[in-house]
Amino acid sequence: MESLRILVTGGAGFLGSHLVRALSKEGHLIRVLDDLSTGSLENIKGCDVEFIRGDIREYSTVKDALKDIDVVVHLAALIDVPESIEKPVEYFEVNSYGTFNVARASDNINTLIFSSSCAVYGNPERLPIDENHKLNPLSPYAASKISGEAYITGYANIYGYRPVILRYFNIYGPKQTKAYAGVISEFTKRALRGEPPIIYGDGEQTRDFIHVEDAVDAILKAIKEERARGVYNIGSGNAVKIKDLAYLILKLAGRTEIRPVYIAPRPGDIRNSVADITRANKELGFEPRVKLDRGIEMLMKEK
Ligand code: NAD
Numbered sequence: 001m002e003s004l005r006i007l008v009t010g011g012a013g014f015l016g017s018h019l020v021r022a023l024s025k026e027g028h029l030i031r032v033l034d035d036l037s038t039g040s041l042e043n044i045k046g047c048d049v050e051f052i053r054g055d056i057r058e059y060s061t062v063k064d065a066l067k068d069i070d071v072v073v074h075l076a077a078l079i080d081v082p083e084s085i086e087k088p089v090e091y092f093e094v095n096s097y098g099t100f101n102v103a104r105a106s107d108n109i110n111t112l113i114f115s116s117s118c119a120v121y122g123n124p125e126r127l128p129i130d131e132n133h134k135l136n137p138l139s140p141y142a143a144s145k146i147s148g149e150a151y152i153t154g155y156a157n158i159y160g161y162r163p164v165i166l167r168y169f170n171i172y173g174p175k176q177t178k179a180y181a182g183v184i185s186e187f188t189k190r191a192l193r194g195e196p197p198i199i200y201g202d203g204e205q206t207r208d209f210i211h212v213e214d215a216v217d218a219i220l221k222a223i224k225e226e227r228a229r230g231v232y233n234i235g236s237g238n239a240v241k242i243k244d245l246a247y248l249i250l251k252l253a254g255r256t257e258i259r260p261v262y263i264a265p266r267p268g269d270i271r272n273s274v275a276d277i278t279r280a281n282k283e284l285g286f287e288p289r290v291k292l293d294r295g296i297e298m299l300m301k302e303k
Pocket of ligand 1: 039076115168169171
């Protein structure tokens with residue numbers, strides 16, 4: 001594949017830094033725009049990238065970062081659902097207005113890939129969730145992702161770039177941002193310390209976990225597959241109960257004597273979630289490869 005000039009916003013974060021490593025192996029020219037609010041330079045140490053420390057809320061910064069770029073992968077965002085209820089203005093400014101800036105500045109690019117979220121579906125009416133499922137945001141975070149999708153699509157219609165919206169389910173893997181650590185990261189850390197996993201609610205809620213290597217692969221495929229456009233669910237296609245996850249992690253950590261602790265459910269949390277990934281499979285050739293137990297074992301080795 002020809003070498004492309006790729007801008008990764010949020011490239012110093014969890015998903016972004018794994019992506020940057022994968023892209024540099026493919027020989028692309030990479031520019032990262034990140035304000036390092038949750039990401040860190042440590043995550044991309046040794047990668048051959050042009051790094052711009054900047055805020056996507058500033059249009060001129062975004063416009064400059066987009067100079068001579070073919071493909072934008074827009075990942076920069078605030079990602080904590082409960083925090084978005086406490087700080088809705090910040091979430092609006094970074095996720096909605098920031099994404100509006102990225103879309104508005106993208107008049108000279110070929111492809112814009114946007115990381116949306118399964119949060120846009122709210123509590124699903126049917127499972128597995130396909131891309132035609134109705135949208136029902138339960139938090140400012142989810143609402144901000146829907147508005148982001150709308151701006152990416154709207155400006156694609158004006159400018160003609162190829163829009164690809166990846167609605168990620170729960171991503172896990174090494175380097176997940178501490179303050180916003182996903183449940184797998186949190187349970188694993190605690191189990192390895194001999195502490196019980198803390199479950200919000202009754203633990204019967206389900207999630208669809210996708211390893212970060214597979215999440216990155218979806219982006220690489222979206223870049224290569226030039227006919228792909230529109231919305232794609234990216235998950236494993238498997239529903240896992242949080243309670244079962246807690247016991248699996250305790251087993252893999254060799255701490256079967258520990259029992260999980262149950263506390264009140266979190267506001268804005270979704271009850272059940274599992275992706276229908278048929279569309280990503282057919283149109284992107286996306287096929288998750290890392291099995292949950294293997295992914296958790298890999299994570300444990302890193303901790
Ligand atoms: P992360 O917090 O590790 O990465 C976000 C990055 O964006 C960080 O490096 C941060 O410094 C940067 N950033 C934040 N505000 C910024 C601003 N105003 N200007 C410039 N940079 C800014 O989170 P992540 O888990 O890597 O998430 C990446 C993307 O994937 C996000 O858009 C998120 O909504 C989406 N997503 C993640 C998950 C998941 O499970 N991690 C699930 C669904 C969707």
